[in-house]
Every structure is written in structure tokens, then in C-alpha cells.
Amino acid sequence: MIRRRLNACSLTWPLIAAGIAICLLTLNERSAGSLACPTSGCRIVQSSAYAHIFGLPLALAGLVGLLALGGLLSVKGYIGRVVSAGLAAGSALFALYLIGLQLFVIGAVCAWCTANDTIAVALALLLCYRLVAGRNDP
Amino acid sequence: MSEANRSKREQHAAVLRAAPSARRTPRPRTQFAAAATVALAIAALAVVGNLSSRPAPPPATLAGAAQVTTLLQGIPQHGHSLGRADAPLTLAVYVDPQCPYCAVWDTRTMPTIVDRYVRPGRLKIEFRGLAFLGADSLRGLRALQAAGLQNRLFQTEMLLYANQGTENSGWLSERFVAQLAASFPTIDAARFAADRSGSAVDTAIATAQAQADAAGLNGTPSLYLGASGGPLEKLDLQALDPSGTTPAIDAALKAAS
Numbered sequence: 001m002i003r004r005r006l007n008a009c010s011l012t013w014p015l016i017a018a019g020i021a022i023c024l025l026t027l028n029e030r031s032a033g034s035l036a037c038p039t040s041g042c043r044i045v046q047s048s049a050y051a052h053i054f055g056l057p058l059a060l061a062g063l064v065g066l067l068a069l070g071g072l073l074s075v076k077g078y079i080g081r082v083v084s085a086g087l088a089a090g091s092a093l094f095a096l097y098l099i100g101l102q103l104f105v106i107g108a109v110c111a112w113c114t115a116n117d118t119i120a121v122a123l124a125l126l127l128c129y130r131l132v133a134g135r136n137d138p
Numbered sequence: 139m140s141e142a143n144r145s146k147r148e149q150h151a152a153v154l155r156a157a158p159s160a161r162r163t164p165r166p167r168t169q170f171a172a173a174a175t176v177a178l179a180i181a182a183l184a185v186v187g188n189l190s191s192r193p194a195p196p197p198a199t200l201a202g203a204a205q206v207t208t209l210l211q212g213i214p215q216h217g218h219s220l221g222r223a224d225a226p227l228t229l230a231v232y233v234d235p236q237c238p239y240c241a242v243w244d245t246r247t248m249p250t251i252v253d254r255y256v257r258p259g260r261l262k263i264e265f266r267g268l269a270f271l272g273a274d275s276l277r278g279l280r281a282l283q284a285a286g287l288q289n290r291l292f293q294t295e296m297l298l299y300a301n302q303g304t305e306n307s308g309w310l311s312e313r314f315v316a317q318l319a320a321s322f323p324t325i326d327a328a329r330f331a332a333d334r335s336g337s338a339v340d341t342a343i344a345t346a347q348a349q350a351d352a353a354g355l356n357g358t359p360s361l362y363l364g365a366s367g368g369p370l371e372k373l374d375l376q377a378l379d380p381s382g383t384t385p386a387i388d389a390a391l392k393a394a395s
Contacts (some may be wrong), residue, residue, distance in 0.1 A: 049193060090179065090184065094180070
């Protein structure tokens with residue numbers, strides 16, 4: 001029962017995060033006003049020098065990461081659990097780095113980005129718990 | 139004895155039966171270490187990717203841009219000509235971007251000439267740039283002529299001379315040229331970069347060189363003064379400060395009036 005819930009959460013949260021990432025990409029492409037951003041810092045963060053990774057918008061890279069995570073969640077066995085937990089934990093560390101950038105370097109907060117970062121951290125905790133709980137499973 | 143052996147064999151067989159599945163799943167500690175390694179690798183890769191995607195900082199500006207801008211503020215500038223088109227006198231100035239005497243003349247005398255003669259509309263200056271001191275001179279000259287295509291030649295030239303380094307020491311680099319353009323917000327950097335290698339700059343440089351050859355020029359700075367539209371005569375430049383140039387201009391103005 002608990003495992004079924006874990007799996008459901010593991011699949012639901014990436015979907016929410018993917019939705020936000022798509023919204024952020026749209027916000028990036030169109031000139032969205034302050035209404036779209038509760039903290040009015042979205043455009044500042046999205047147009048900052050830190051809004052890309054290897055030349056790609058961060059939201060697009062996030063989508064790619066979520067797709068990879070979705071693929072890994074469908075892999076049965078300990079390899080799927082280990083790699084998905086690793087990917088999620090790495091993403092969470094990067095999300096914390098991005099939150100730090102917003103607060104201490106850019107000086108503006110993008111609510112949508114922060115929501116996605118929070119989901120990344122929560123997802124990492126969830127998948128790490130899944131790894132610990134299934135440590136003796138084949 | 140045989141009973142004990144049988145029991146051991148059965149235990150061993152049980153271990154062997156259990157072994158394949160035990161071998162398939164690594165110990166929890168190994169799993170956690172693998173997950174942590176994946177996490178750290180992904181986080182490090184992401185941070186590196188993020189930091190390396192930052193655009194390069196814009197080139198720093200050069201010292202003295204504000205003073206030069208103020209000096210030339212409001213004075214008409216067209217291509218390689220500074221001053222009103224109907225000014226009665228024309229002063230043609232042959233210079234090389236790396237020539238140290240040109241820099242001395244430019245920094246000491248140009249401000250006086252601009253204030254005293256060009257701003258009131260009594261004189262216009264024609265820039266005739268040459269590049270005979272090396273490849274860096276040509277780089278600088280192309281930059282000046284490209285700025286001229288945006289009617290910003292004279293501030294660029296004065297700023298270049300204000301920041302001149304030792305001849306052929308590498309100071310007139312691509313970075314310096316970028317800084318030169320970045321020092322003036324009114325210069326379109328993209329157009330400037332494209333024009334530097336364009337045919338209009340080639341033509342301007344060739345024209346100035348042909349004029350210098352026709353005049354039999356033997357050094358820089360060389361100044362030629364005369365009534366606008368008429369023949370220009372070489373100035374005997376005795377000093378690089380204003381006292382070497384202004385008496386001749388005053389005399390020419392008196393003769394013209």
C-alpha cells in the first residue's frame with residue numbers, strides 16, 4: 001500500500017514539475033507581465049546570466065531531466081531505484097544552488113522556478129526514501 | 139559422521155540456491171554510495187553547465203571617454219571630417235594610430251583647436267589615417283575608419299591616443315579595439331565589428347594612403363592647412379603643443395578674412 005502511494009507520488013510530482021517547466025518556457029518565449037509571476041521576479045531571473053545550462057533554457061533542461069526520471073521510474077529493480085534516486089538527489093542539489101543564486105546573486109525570486117526547485121527537493125527525498133525502503137528488494 | 143556431512147552438504151546447497159538472488163542485489167551501502175555518486179556527478183555537471191553558459195562580460199571601457207565626448211559634443215561630424223562643412227579653413231591631419239608623436243599632438247593640441255577653431259565653425263579637420271608602423275597600426279586604423287562610418291571617428295581617435303601604449307608592444311589588440319567601441323554607447327558595436335573588415339574601410343584607407351603618396355609625406359604627424367576646397371599647404375610643425383599649430387591657423391584665418 002505504502003509502495004503504491006510512493007510510486008503514485010513519484011509519478012505525480014514530476015508531472016506537476018513538467019507543467020511548471022512548460023509554463024516557464026512559455027513565459028520565457030512570450031513577454032509575460034507581472035500578473036504571471038506572483039513575486040514579480042520571474043523575468044529578472046529568466047533573463048539573468050544564470051538562466052541557461054549548456055546553452056539551453058533551464059526549464060527545458062528540467063523537462064529533459066524529468067523525462068529521464070520518468071523513464072528511470074519505469075525501470076524495475078535496484079538499478080532503476082539507485083539511478084532515479086541519484087538523478088533526483090543531484091537535481092535537488094542543483095535546485096538548492098539555483099535558489100541560492102536567486103537569493104544571493106541575482107537578488108530576485110521567481111515563484112515558479114522556486115516551486116519547481118521545491119518539487120525537485122521533495123522528489124529527491126521521496127526517491128531516496130524509496131531506495132532505503134527497497135534496499136533488500138531485488 | 140556421514141550424517142553430519144550430509145547436513146553440511148544440504149546447508150551448502152541451500153546457500154548456493156540463495157546465492158544468485160543475493161548476488162543480484164548489492165548491499166544497501168553499495169546502493170546508497172552509487173546513488174550518492176550519481177547525485178554528485180549530476181549536480182556538479184549541472185553547476186558547471188550553468189556557469190559556463192553565462193555570457194561573456196562586456197568589455198570594459200577606456201579611461202577618458204567622458205572627457206572626449208564632452209569636448210566634441212554638438213560639433214558636426216561626418217565620416218572622417220570634423221566641423222561645419224562650410225568652415226573657411228581645412229586642416230588635414232595625417233597620423234598613424236601607433237605613432238607616439240601623433241598621440242602627443244592629439245592629446246595636447248586637439249582640444250585647443252577644437253575649442254578655438256572647430257566649435258565656432260572657423261575650421262574643419264580632415265582625418266587621413268595611415269598605417270605604416272605595423273599590423274597593430276592597421277588594426278587600429280580599421281577601427282577608427284569603422285567608427286567614422288558611424289560618424290564617431292574623432293572621439294574614437296582621441297580616446298585611442300589618450301590610452302596609447304608603446305609602439306608594437308601589443309597594446310592595440312582586439313580587446314583594446316572592443317573596449318574602444320564599448321566606451322561610446324552611441325557606437326553600434328555589431329555594425330562596428332562588421333565594418334572593420336568591410337570594403338568601405340578599405341576604400342577610406344586606400345584614399346588616405348594615395349593622398350599621402352601624392353603629398354610626398356615623410357612622417358607623422360603631418361598637417362596640411364588651407365582654404366576649404368583649395369590646395370592645402372604643409373605646416374612646419376615646430377612643436378607638438380598648441381604653440382606649434384595655432385599661429386599658422388590664426389595667420390590663415392587672417393589671410394582668408
